Amino acid sequence: MKVGVGYANRERAHEGGREAAARALEAGGIGRPDLLFAFIGGDVHPAEFLAGLRSAIGAAVPVVGGSAIGIITPGEISYTGHPCGVLALEGEGPFFRLAAVEGLAGGECAVGERLIGALAPGAGDGSLLVFYDSVRRPPADAEAPPELNVSAGLLKGLAATGCPLPLFGAGLMADFAFGPTVQFCGSGIGTQCAVGVVFSRRLSAHHRIMHGCSPLDGVFHRVTRAAGNALYEIDGRPVVAVIDDLYGTRDWRKGRPVDLLTIGRYEGEPYSGTEEDRYVNRLITGVLPDGEGIALFEPDITEGDEILFMIRDPGLMISSARSQSRALMEEIRAAGGRPVFGLYIDCAGRTALYSKTAAEEAAEVQQVLGLHGVPFLGFYSGVEIAPCGGRSRGLDWTGVLLVFVEGSCDDR
Amino acid sequence: MTADGRDRRRSPRGRRSPAGSAAERRKAAYFQAIAEETGKRRLREMFRLTRLIERHREMEQRLLESEVRYRTVVENLAAGMLVAAENRIVFTNRAAAGFLGLSPEELLSDPDPFRHVHPEERQALRERHARRTAGLPVEDPFVFRLLAADGKTRWLEVTGTPIRWQGRPAALNFLIDVTERVRAAEREKMLAEQLHRAQKLEALGTLAGGIAHDFNNLMASALAYVSLMLCETDPSHRWYEPLCHIERQIRRGSQLTSRLLAHLRRKPERKSPVEVNGLIREVLDVFGRTRKDLRLTADLDSALPRILADESQIEQVLLNLFVNAADAMPGGGTLTVRTRRRELPDEADAEKASSWVELTVADDGVGMTPEIQERIFDPFFTTKEFGRGTGLGLATVFGIVKGHGGRIEVASRPGQGTRFTIRLPATAEGGRTTRIPLHATEPPPRRGRVLIVDDEPAVTASIARMLEKLGFAVLRATGGEEALELFSRHAEEIDLVVLDVVMPGMGGEAIYQRIREIRPQTRILVASGYDFGGNLRELLRGKKGGRFIQKPFTLEELSQAVAAVLSEP
Numbered sequence: 001m002k003v004g005v006g007y008a009n010r011e012r013a014h015e016g017g018r019e020a021a022a023r024a025l026e027a028g029g030i031g032r033p034d035l036l037f038a039f040i041g042g043d044v045h046p047a048e049f050l051a052g053l054r055s056a057i058g059a060a061v062p063v064v065g066g067s068a069i070g071i072i073t074p075g076e077i078s079y080t081g082h083p084c085g086v087l088a089l090e091g092e093g094p095f096f097r098l099a100a101v102e103g104l105a106g107g108e109c110a111v112g113e114r115l116i117g118a119l120a121p122g123a124g125d126g127s128l129l130v131f132y133d134s135v136r137r138p139p140a141d142a143e144a145p146p147e148l149n150v151s152a153g154l155l156k157g158l159a160a161t162g163c164p165l166p167l168f169g170a171g172l173m174a175d176f177a178f179g180p181t182v183q184f185c186g187s188g189i190g191t192q193c194a195v196g197v198v199f200s201r202r203l204s205a206h207h208r209i210m211h212g213c214s215p216l217d218g219v220f221h222r223v224t225r226a227a228g229n230a231l232y233e234i235d236g237r238p239v240v241a242v243i244d245d246l247y248g249t250r251d252w253r254k255g256r257p258v259d260l261l262t263i264g265r266y267e268g269e270p271y272s273g274t275e276e277d278r279y280v281n282r283l284i285t286g287v288l289p290d291g292e293g294i295a296l297f298e299p300d301i302t303e304g305d306e307i308l309f310m311i312r313d314p315g316l317m318i319s320s321a322r323s324q325s326r327a328l329m330e331e332i333r334a335a336g337g338r339p340v341f342g343l344y345i346d347c348a349g350r351t352a353l354y355s356k357t358a359a360e361e362a363a364e365v366q367q368v369l370g371l372h373g374v375p376f377l378g379f380y381s382g383v384e385i386a387p388c389g390g391r392s393r394g395l396d397w398t399g400v401l402l403v404f405v406e407g408s409c410d411d412r
Numbered sequence: 413m414t415a416d417g418r419d420r421r422r423s424p425r426g427r428r429s430p431a432g433s434a435a436e437r438r439k440a441a442y443f444q445a446i447a448e449e450t451g452k453r454r455l456r457e458m459f460r461l462t463r464l465i466e467r468h469r470e471m472e473q474r475l476l477e478s479e480v481r482y483r484t485v486v487e488n489l490a491a492g493m494l495v496a497a498e499n500r501i502v503f504t505n506r507a508a509a510g511f512l513g514l515s516p517e518e519l520l521s522d523p524d525p526f527r528h529v530h531p532e533e534r535q536a537l538r539e540r541h542a543r544r545t546a547g548l549p550v551e552d553p554f555v556f557r558l559l560a561a562d563g564k565t566r567w568l569e570v571t572g573t574p575i576r577w578q579g580r581p582a583a584l585n586f587l588i589d590v591t592e593r594v595r596a597a598e599r600e601k602m603l604a605e606q607l608h609r610a611q612k613l614e615a616l617g618t619l620a621g622g623i624a625h626d627f628n629n630l631m632a633s634a635l636a637y638v639s640l641m642l643c644e645t646d647p648s649h650r651w652y653e654p655l656c657h658i659e660r661q662i663r664r665g666s667q668l669t670s671r672l673l674a675h676l677r678r679k680p681e682r683k684s685p686v687e688v689n690g691l692i693r694e695v696l697d698v699f700g701r702t703r704k705d706l707r708l709t710a711d712l713d714s715a716l717p718r719i720l721a722d723e724s725q726i727e728q729v730l731l732n733l734f735v736n737a738a739d740a741m742p743g744g745g746t747l748t749v750r751t752r753r754r755e756l757p758d759e760a761d762a763e764k765a766s767s768w769v770e771l772t773v774a775d776d777g778v779g780m781t782p783e784i785q786e787r788i789f790d791p792f793f794t795t796k797e798f799g800r801g802t803g804l805g806l807a808t809v810f811g812i813v814k815g816h817g818g819r820i821e822v823a824s825r826p827g828q829g830t831r832f833t834i835r836l837p838a839t840a841e842g843g844r845t846t847r848i849p850l851h852a853t854e855p856p857p858r859r860g861r862v863l864i865v866d867d868e869p870a871v872t873a874s875i876a877r878m879l880e881k882l883g884f885a886v887l888r889a890t891g892g893e894e895a896l897e898l899f900s901r902h903a904e905e906i907d908l909v910v911l912d913v914v915m916p917g918m919g920g921e922a923i924y925q926r927i928r929e930i931r932p933q934t935r936i937l938v939a940s941g942y943d944f945g946g947n948l949r950e951l952l953r954g955k956k957g958g959r960f961i962q963k964p965f966t967l968e969e970l971s972q973a974v975a976a977v978l979s980e981p
Contacts, residue, residue, distance in 0.1 A: 216451040216454065219444055219447060219451075246451070246456075247455060247456060247459055248456045249456075249459070251459075260458055311451075311455055356461075356462050356465040356466065356469070
C-alpha cells in the first residue's frame with residue numbers, strides 16, 4: 001500500500017486543497033489514490049478546499065474527514081491560519097468501504113443504526129472509523145453553552161446490531177468556540193453527518209490512548225441530580241458551589257470549557273489500580289447560564305453514578321503521549337507487522353495553547369512515528385472514540401493514536 | 413467528614429467504605445481530609461499558574477503585535493533608519509540598506525560600513541558618530557555621499573540621536589535620500605551660472621558686433637580703394653599682383669567678421685540644400701586658426717550628396733564637435749573629419765534604401781568611460797572643470813541632429829579617443845549659389861547722380877570714388893537728416909541712393925521709408941556689413957527699385973549691383 005501525507009496553510013482554500021493533495025501524492029509516489037482522509041481548520045472554506053483537492057486527485061476518489069481545530073502531520077502542528085492536512089492511500093485491491101448518514105440533530109442513535117446498516121461490517125473486516133459532527137447548535141451567545149451531538153447515542157446506535165469491529169473515531173469541531181462544522185462524506189460535504197469507513201482485515205488497527213488527567217484528591221462523589229449533559233448536584237450539594245470551594249474563587253466559571261478540572265469515572269474493579277486508563281474523563285464545557293449546574297461534553301453521567309474530580313496534568317499528558325506511542329510501536333514491531341500509516345485523533349484541549357504548556361504533546365507522537373518511518377495524519381478534535389474498558393466509548397482530554405498494520409496481528 | 417457533616421467516604425460503584433471501628437473511621441476521615449486539602453491546594457496553585465501563564469501569553473502576544481506594528485512601520489519607512497555602535501551597524505531597516513544596494517543582512521555583517529561613505533566625507537562622518545555616541549553635541553543635519561554597490565553615488569542627509577543599544581552607547585540615525593534635491597540645487601546653480609554667462613556673452617556679442625562693424629567699414633574703405641587701384645593698374649605692372657593679394661586678404665578678413673557677426677546673430681531656422689564638405693572646410697579653416705596645436709585632417713567624399721539643413725545649425729554642430737574634440741586633447745592631437753555617402757535601409761520599409769550623409773569627427777584624446785558616454789547628451793552634463801564647460805554643447809548637437817531627422821552615435825574608450833558619427837538624410841535638391849568671383853575688370857562708363865548715405869566718412873569717400881570712377885556724380889550725407897534734406901532738394905536729380913543700414917540717429921530703415929514716401933520710384937542700394945534682417949529685409953523683398961550689397965565690396969561688385977538696380981523696369 002502506498003501512503004502519502006500533505007499539508008498546506010493558505011488563505012485561499014482552493015490553493016490549500018490543491019497543494020496539500022499534490023504534496024500527499026508526491027510524498028507517497030501515488031498516481032491513482034483509492035481513498036483520502038482530509039481535515040481542515042475552521043477558517044478554511046470547505047467547498048473551495050474540496051475543489052482544490054479534486055483538481056489534484058480527480059472527481060472520483062472518495063474523501064473522508066472534515067472540520068478540525070488543527071492539523072498534525074509528520075512535519076507540522078498547526079492550529080493557526082488556514083491549516084489543512086491530507087492522507088492519501090493507494091492499495092492493491094479493495095481495502096475499505098464507506099458510508100455517510102446525515103441527520104444527527106434528529107437523534108444520534110438512529111444515525112448510528114443507519115450507518116452500521118449501510119456499512120454492514122462482517123467477518124472479513126478489521127476495524128471501523130467514524131467521524132461525526134460534534135456541534136448540534138453553536139452557542140447562542142457568549143454566556144450560553146453549545147448544544148452538542150453526543151458520542152454515547154451514536155455509539156449506542158452503532159452497537160445496536162452487535163458490531164463486531166473495534167470502533168475508533170472522533171467528534172469533529174472546527175474551533176474552540178463550538179462553531180459549525182462540516183464532514184467530508186466520500187463524494188461531497190455535509191453537516192450533522194456521521195461518516196464511517198470499514199477497513200478490511202488486511203489492515204489491522206493498533207491503538208493507544210494517551211491520557212493527561214489524574215485524580216484531584218481520589219475522593220468519590222455520588223451524583224445526586226443530573227439531566228442530559230447537565231450535572232447539578234453531587235452528594236446533595238450544588239456542584240457549582242463545590243467547585244467554587246475547590247478553586248477558592250469563582251473565576252473558573254469564565255472558562256468554556258473549564259480550565260484544569262474535569263469529571264472522571266473509574267472503570268473496572270474498584271480500587272484495583274491507579275493507572276491512567278482506568279479513568280474516563282468528561283470535559284466540563286461550562287457553567288449553565290443560570291449558574292445552577294455545569295454542562296458536560298457527554299450526557300453519560302447520570303444520577304447515582306460515582307464520580308471523581310480529575311485535574312488536567314500537562315506533565316502527565318506529555319509523558320503519556322511519549323510512553324504510549326513508544327509502547328504501541330514496540331508492540332507492533334514485536335508482533336512482526338508492517339506499520340503502514342497512522343491516524344492521531346487528539347483532543348483540542350491538549351494543544352499547548354490550551355494546556356498552557358511550552359511543548360506540544362503531539363510532538364512526542366511525531367518523534368516516535370518519525371523514528372519508525374510511519375506516515376500519519378493527525379487532527380485536533382472535540383471527542384475521541386476508542387475501545388476503553390472493554391467497549392468503544394467517547395473520550396475527552398485524550399489522544400487516540402491508531403496505527404494500521406499490514407499483516408495478521410490483531411488489534412490490541 | 414466534611415463541613416456539612418456528611419460522610420462522603422464512598423467506594424467505587426457507590427459502595428460505602430467498610431464500616432470499622434471508630435478509630436478506623438477517624439483514620440479514614442483524616443486521610444480524606446488530607447487528600448481533599450492537598451487536592452484543593454494543587455488545583456488552586458495550578459489555576460494560579462494557569463492565569464499567570466495566560467497573562468504572560470497575552471503579554472507576549474501584545475508584545476508580538478506591538479513588535480509587528482513597529483517593525484511594519486520601520487521596515488516600510490521611505491527614510492533609512494539604522495543604529496550604529498562601535499563603528500558597526502547593529503540595526504538597519506530595508507530603506508537604509510537599500511540606499512547602498514545591499515540587503516539588511518549584508519549591511520549588518522559589514523565590518524567597516526564607513527567604507528561606503530565618499531572619501532571626502534568619511535572622516536567627518538566618523539567624527540560625528542564618535543561625538544554622538546559619546547553624548548557630545550553634533551550639528552544636524554549633515555549631508556554626505558554614499559557609494560552604492562552599483563557604482564552610483566547617492567546624497568543622503570543624516571540626523572541622529574544618541575541611544576543605548578543592548579547596554580552600549582550607540583547612535584540612532586535617520587537617513588533621507590536627498591540626491592534629487594542636491595542635483596536640483598546644482599542644476600539651479602548651474603542655470604544661474606549659465607544665465608550669468610549668457611548675459612556676459614550677450615554683452616560680449618554686442619561689443620564684438622560693434623567692433624566687427626567698425627572693422628568692416630575699415631575694410632570696405634580699403635577694399636574700395638584697392639579695387640579702384642586695380643582698375644587703374646595694368647596687369648603687367650609690378651604692383652598689380654601685390655594689389656590683388658591685398659584685395660584677397662581684405663576679403664578673407666571680411667569673411668572672418670562676417671562669420672563672427674553671423675555666429676552672434678539668432679537666425680530663424682531656414683533649411684536649404686547644403687554642401688557639407690564645403691561647410692566643413694570653412695569651419696575647419698576658422699577653427700584651425702584658433703587651435704594651432706591640433707593636426708586637422710579631412711577625408712571628404714567627393715561624391716557626397718547635399719543635405720536639406722539650416723546651414724548655420726550644421727555649422728554649429730561642427731564647431732561644437734571640434735571644440736569638444738580639442739578639449740579632449742589638451743596636449744595636442746589629431747582631429748579627423750570624414751564624410752561618406754551611405755545607403756541605409758529605410759526605417760519605414762526595410763526593402764527600400766535611402767541615401768544618408770555620414771559625418772565622422774574623431775579625436776585621439778582622453779576618451780570616455782561608458783558611464784560618461786551614457787550622459788554626454790544630457791543638458792548641463794559636463795566633465796570639464798567648473799566655469800569651462802556649459803554642458804550644453806553636445807546637447808545642442810543632439811537636438812540639431814534630431815531636428816534634422818538624423819542620428820548620432822558615439823564610440824569611445826578611456827585613453828583611446830572618441831568618435832562621433834552623425835548621419836543626416838541626403839537631398840537631391842540643388843546647392844547654394846556660387847560666390848561672386850574676386851577678379852575685377854574695367855566696368856562700363858555710366859551717367860547719373862548718386863546720393864551716398866553713410867556715417868563713416870572714409871567709407872563714404874571710398875564709395876564716392878568708386879561711383880565717380882563708374883561715371884556718376886555724387887552727393888554725400890553722413891547722417892539721416894542730412895540725407896533727407898539733400899534728397900528733398902535734389903529728389904528729381906538723384907538716380908540712386910546708396911544707403912548704409914546701421915547709423916547713429918536715424919537708421920537706414922527710417923531713411924529708406926522716408927525716401928520712398930518722398931519719391932517712391934527712387935532706386936536704393938542698401939549696403940551693409942550685416943546680413944541684416946527685420947523690417948528692411950521685408951521692405952526690400954518683392955519690391956522693385958531696391959537691392960542689397962554686402963560690405964565690403966569691390967568696384968566690380970558695386971558696378972554689377974548698381975547696374976542691376978538701375979536696370980529694373
